[in-house]
Amino acid sequence: MEWSPLIISLQTAAVATVVTFLTGIGLALLVVRMHRFQGLADAVITLPMVLPPTVAGFFLLLLFGRRGIIGKFLLQWDIQLVFTWKAAVIAAVVVSLPLMYRTARGAFEQLDPDIVNAARTLGVSEWRIFWRILLPNARAGILAGLVLSFTRALGEFGATIMVAGNIPGVTQTMSTAIYAAVQANDYDLAGQWAMIIAAISLLFVVLLNWWTSWQTKGVRQWS
Numbered sequence: 161m162e163w164s165p166l167i168i169s170l171q172t173a174a175v176a177t178v179v180t181f182l183t184g185i186g187l188a189l190l191v192v193r194m195h196r197f198q199g200l201a202d203a204v205i206t207l208p209m210v211l212p213p214t215v216a217g218f219f220l221l222l223l224f225g226r227r228g229i230i231g232k233f234l235l236q237w238d239i240q241l242v243f244t245w246k247a248a249v250i251a252a253v254v255v256s257l258p259l260m261y262r263t264a265r266g267a268f269e270q271l272d273p274d275i276v277n278a279a280r281t282l283g284v285s286e287w288r289i290f291w292r293i294l295l296p297n298a299r300a301g302i303l304a305g306l307v308l309s310f311t312r313a314l315g316e317f318g319a320t321i322m323v324a325g326n327i328p329g330v331t332q333t334m335s336t337a338i339y340a341a342v343q344a345n346d347y348d349l350a351g352q353w354a355m356i357i358a359a360i361s362l363l364f365v366v367l368l369n370w371w372t373s374w375q376t377k378g379v380r381q382w383s
Contacts, residue, residue: 164329165337166356168245172333173313176252180309183253184260185302189290191261192268202265209258213318216254220323224250248324248331252313259312260305267301268294300372307368311361 191201208216224231224241234241241247271294279289295302317335324331326340334353341350 162328165332165334165353168248168329168331169314169333169335169357172245172248172252172316173310175249176256176313177306177310179249179253180257180260180313181306184257184305184309185264187257187261188264188268189294192265205261206258208254209262213255213316214322217251217319217322220247220251220254220319224323242323243325243327243331245324245331248320248333251319251323252316255316255319256309256312260309263301263305263308264298267298267305270301271297303371304368307364311364314360315357 187205191198191205194201221242222228224234224247226232226235226240226242231240231242241250275293275297276289279293284292315335316333317339320331320333321336321339326332326336332340334357338350338353338357341347341353
């Protein structure tokens, strides 16, 4: 059994989660503070979550392909993203970003605005408000978004196979390896990869549930 799909999947999900984490929190703060066009901005950011992954992958292909707007620009410096590992990361970011954004936004909106306003009247900078007030008080929702984003990126298939392909040792993730195994009528290999993805995802969700329960009910419940 070749383990490269597992390594590529974990690397892709890890890098995508870092990008999604930073971008999702930034977008959540931006949208929460918007007074105009908030609904439109929210719809645009959330759109990849409701679109079929293959449609998202098709749009990425139009953007980053050789004839795409971004693709043509990058080719001037001999940079090609389509059918590379970087394309797999981009696909994972696009499909998992809405999860991070929605959970972070929900966490920020549940905070008492009087706390933030009181800090501002005391002259506390926006940067310190973010690190000392917003982030600590919204950590449960942010952590949930982080876990959901990682597991979503780990199992991404539709957009990945459209824009990154299924190149063994390069862009073949566990999800695309399952597809290739089924196409080759190798259901044993497909089942092994499916079980690995399910086990990793289950582990992260269980850890998230444990941490949330520990935060709200205390350690004694688990003793």
